[in-house]
Amino acid sequence: MLKIEIESLRFYSRMDEDAFFSRLERTPGVVSVEGFLRKIIASIDRSAVDEDSVRELISLFQRYGIDMRQLRELETTEFRTWMRNRSAYWFKSMYPDQ
Template identity: 35%
Template structure:
């Protein structure tokens, strides 16, 4: 499974950029990523485990990135918490 994440622009320092990529690499579900015209094409394990999905939500939230790329990660197994309208990310992920 692949998602496209728009990279933060600009990074505020070299350490900021290092932190972003270190966090992305540390997420268990992230198998690979490569830059593309659409942003970072991130290859994920399928299915994405809950902890990894929570980390992706945290990373994108922290860097103020478009979270709509996470929509396709909704499953019957995670929708009770991931698609819960009370969660702070719901509008950012699921509303246009």
């Protein structure tokens, strides 16, 4: 089980917060979402994650300014080519060291 930590997230309205949690919780592979003070922990079952799930997480993390480097843990042989596409909007955020 992969645990992703989301810290210092700012919501601009109650509906903004609801939209974030709704999207995260509906993403296939996300097993649970828990909040602890100013930290959110999302537990992800790697075996239940598909390409659409990873793309949804990338999109959500990009929109809310969440550290995308954690999503590298979801890289598999199947996803490697498109995840490491240097022209993709997420590449520099996900792989800043490359």
